[in-house]
Amino acid sequence: MGNREDLLAGARRCLEEKGYLRTTVRDIAAASRVSMAAIGYHFGSREALLDQALFAAMDEWSAAAGRLDGQGDTAAQRYADMWDRKIADFGETRWLWIASIEAFVHAQSSPELLATLAAAQRGSRRMVAAHLRGVAEEVVAEEDVRGLGSVHLALLTGVMVQALTDPGQAPNGRELAHGLRAMAELLER
Numbered sequence: 001m002g003n004r005e006d007l008l009a010g011a012r013r014c015l016e017e018k019g020y021l022r023t024t025v026r027d028i029a030a031a032s033r034v035s036m037a038a039i040g041y042h043f044g045s046r047e048a049l050l051d052q053a054l055f056a057a058m059d060e061w062s063a064a065a066g067r068l069d070g071q072g073d074t075a076a077q078r079y080a081d082m083w084d085r086k087i088a089d090f091g092e093t094r095w096l097w098i099a100s101i102e103a104f105v106h107a108q109s110s111p112e113l114l115a116t117l118a119a120a121q122r123g124s125r126r127m128v129a130a131h132l133r134g135v136a137e138e139v140v141a142e143e144d145v146r147g148l149g150s151v152h153l154a155l156l157t158g159v160m161v162q163a164l165t166d167p168g169q170a171p172n173g174r175e176l177a178h179g180l181r182a183m184a185e186l187l188e189r
Contacts, residue, residue: 004042006032011053016095020050020102047106051113054103055120057096061089070173076181080173083159087170090163097160125149 001009010032014023025046029036043049070082090097107114129149130140155176163170171179 003032003034003038006034007039007042007049008053008056010034011049012057015050015053015057015099019095020054020099020106023050047110047113051103051116054096054099055116058100058120061093061096076177080177083171083173083176086156087159087163087172090160090170091167094164097164101161101164121153125153128152 007028010028010030011023013031014027018027023046025036025039028039028046028049039046039049043052070078070080070085072078072081103113104117107117126137126140126145126149129144129147129152130137132148132152133140133144159171159176
């Protein structure tokens with residue numbers, strides 16, 4: 001690997017061990033065995049390097065565990081199973097979710113990072129809505145992107161925070177499916 005790849009690998013190790021906000025340039029240089037000056041040369045800043053390492057880890061997670069498919073005979077069973085797997089994944093990749101929350105906080109003072117996160121969120125809403133409707137992203141209705149996609153991402157974020165804060169009390173997939181049905185009943189009144 002070259003210095004750039006070594007820096008990305010070192011930044012990822014630092015994200016796993018220290019998180020986004022506590023990782024310093026010195027930490028990354030030590031973890032990657034590359035000079036601190038190389039960070040500026042290859043990435044421009046610590047933040048830009050951490051952002052790239054975090055986005056690469058998120059893409060990796062999305063490709064492996066981010067699928068929305070569940071197992072079961074009914075849509076409710078498949079949805080509950082998908083949530084059970086996601087909730088288990090929150091515990092297994094705890095560092096990734098903590099680092100991403102820290103990045104969201106940091107993004108409030110970083111217009112570039114905020115724009116990148118916002119674009120990724122828009123894409124995620126579209127992908128989720130299309131998948132849940134069983135249609136291609138290019139043809140999913142904008143109403144579903146804004147409604148269905150947004151609700152699913154809100155659930156994802158909220159359940160992730162609950163699972164990280166109090167794992168023993170976080171809802172399971174069956175409870176989430178029940179809650180959604182109950183909410184739908186309340187909205188029909």
